[in-house]
Amino acid sequence: MNVIIDASLPGIGFYHHQAKTGVSRVAEQLVKGLFESDKVRLSLAAPTHQAETMRYARETFGAQAPPLINRPGEQRRAKFENALLDPFAPQSLPSKIIRQVFYRTQKALNKEQARFSADLIPNGAIYHSPFFAIPDDIGRMPHIRKVLTVHDLIPIHHPEWFPAGERAVKDAIQTLPKDAHVVTVSEATKVDFCQFTGFDPARVTPIHLAASPALFYPVTDPAQIRATQQRFGLGDEPYLLSLATLEPRKNLDHLIRCFVQLAESGSLPPDVKLVLVGTKGWKMDQVLNEIAKKESIRSRLIFTGFVPDDDLAAVYSGALAFIYPSLFEGFGLPPLEAMQCGLPVITSNVSSLPEVVGDAAIQVSPTDTDALAQAMLTVVRSAGLRKELATKALQRAQLFSWERFTSEHIRLYQKL
Numbered sequence: 001m002n003v004i005i006d007a008s009l010p011g012i013g014f015y016h017h018q019a020k021t022g023v024s025r026v027a028e029q030l031v032k033g034l035f036e037s038d039k040v041r042l043s044l045a046a047p048t049h050q051a052e053t054m055r056y057a058r059e060t061f062g063a064q065a066p067p068l069i070n071r072p073g074e075q076r077r078a079k080f081e082n083a084l085l086d087p088f089a090p091q092s093l094p095s096k097i098i099r100q101v102f103y104r105t106q107k108a109l110n111k112e113q114a115r116f117s118a119d120l121i122p123n124g125a126i127y128h129s130p131f132f133a134i135p136d137d138i139g140r141m142p143h144i145r146k147v148l149t150v151h152d153l154i155p156i157h158h159p160e161w162f163p164a165g166e167r168a169v170k171d172a173i174q175t176l177p178k179d180a181h182v183v184t185v186s187e188a189t190k191v192d193f194c195q196f197t198g199f200d201p202a203r204v205t206p207i208h209l210a211a212s213p214a215l216f217y218p219v220t221d222p223a224q225i226r227a228t229q230q231r232f233g234l235g236d237e238p239y240l241l242s243l244a245t246l247e248p249r250k251n252l253d254h255l256i257r258c259f260v261q262l263a264e265s266g267s268l269p270p271d272v273k274l275v276l277v278g279t280k281g282w283k284m285d286q287v288l289n290e291i292a293k294k295e296s297i298r299s300r301l302i303f304t305g306f307v308p309d310d311d312l313a314a315v316y317s318g319a320l321a322f323i324y325p326s327l328f329e330g331f332g333l334p335p336l337e338a339m340q341c342g343l344p345v346i347t348s349n350v351s352s353l354p355e356v357v358g359d360a361a362i363q364v365s366p367t368d369t370d371a372l373a374q375a376m377l378t379v380v381r382s383a384g385l386r387k388e389l390a391t392k393a394l395q396r397a398q399l400f401s402w403e404r405f406t407s408e409h410i411r412l413y414q415k416l
Contacts, residue, residue, distance in 0.1 A: 001413055002125035004069055005031050007044040009131050011053030015090045015099070022333050023151050026185070026209055027130040033406030035066060040410065042066040045127065047114050047135045050074050051081040051102065069121055070114050118143070126413050132168055139177040145416045146180040148172055150193050152330025154249065161249045173197060181416060183409070185209050185331040186352035207408045208356075210400040211337040215309050218342035218394070219317035228314035232304045234275055239302070240376060241319035241343075243277040243312075243334045244326070246303075251325040251348075251366050252276060258373045260297050267377055275302045277315060316341035321379045321386065324348070325366045332356045336400060339393035344386045346375045360396035361389065
């Protein structure tokens with residue numbers, strides 16, 4: 001099968017490692033999985049960021065990198081830009097300046113968006129965009145089968161959670177060709193998408209995500225855990241863990257207030273801390289300012305900021321439990337990552353999260369303060385419960401894999 005994947009998202013991530021999101025990682029996994037399959041002849045497309053996408057492919061796959069289907073002129077320009085970029089590290093200042101010059105030039109010439117030619121795409125090929133809108137050129141080609149992945153409809157349902165606006169999801173849905181097929185990352189997202197759009201459910205296939213076994217696994221070496229904890233200022237005390245961008249949807253203000261309530265009441269042992277891993281989003285200043293007024297509580301809250309992938313398993317494995325009270329998820333990778341590390345999990349009972357954790361985690365309403373506080377207290381106090389939940393978590397996590405993710409995509413392509 002000839003399969004074309006829009007790889008512009010991994011291309012962007014190649015230059016912005018700290019800004020990599022879950023959808024970027026999913027796109028990378030899809031590209032890598034299909035590249036390794038003997039059932040697929042893989043090509044890549046770059047509707048935007050052609051140079052970045054080309055370099056991502058070259059650095060990831062070497063001489064065997066899948067070819068781009070972009071027009072020859074666009075590819076020559078991208079190769080020229082990369083020739084200038086090659087001497088510099090992707091995150092260096094010269095690299096940023098060069099890329100900015102090319103970006104502004106393309107914008108001034110109104111050539112930010114690539115154009116695709118039907119004669120460069122094999123008849124019957126499958127074009128799959130793992131996030132961005134399917135390009136208009138592709139949408140108008142009747143000989144191309146189109147697939148779009150919809151991760152969630154959160155920016156549509158809750159635009160107030162996205163201060164700068166989140167156009168990508170809206171654009172992808174609004175411009176979706178009528179003959180396209182849709183992949184969702186959960187059954188919950190499929191239901192939500194079909195109810196919102198009226199799209200034919202028979203043309204929507206849920207395919208679950210997974211957590212990388214190379215990155216998320218139980219770390220059993222106490223020295224490795226201690227060294228990682230020291231590196232990120234976690235100390236030697238026991239801690240509860242949460243991992244998410246500090247933004248309203250993740251409901252971390254609710255988590256923090258529940259923790260503060262338990263700490264001030266003396267219900268929690270005085271050495272237990274709450275560790276929050278992730279970059280600071282928006283609307284968190286008020287909560288953080290409230291915390292800053294209480295020195296005794298502030299010392300028990302640790303904000304690590306960004307933690308590299310290679311250190312996450314040790315951070316997970318060193319925690320008492322993982323807490324994820326999100327208000328809305330298309331899938332919910334962090335709880336699965338935590339379960340794969342053998343960690344007890346407390347999470348919300350809404351959207352896709354019950355679909356991910358099953359009976360292997362404690363589920364509570366994301367707005368019920370007493371329920372979350374009680375769940376945290378119970379897990380901290382009971383080593384037996386933590387052991388039971390950890391065992392269930394590891395068993396549950398085995399149901400998800402990137403191999404299964406790839407094979408289900410290939411089966412869908414075959415049906416198309």
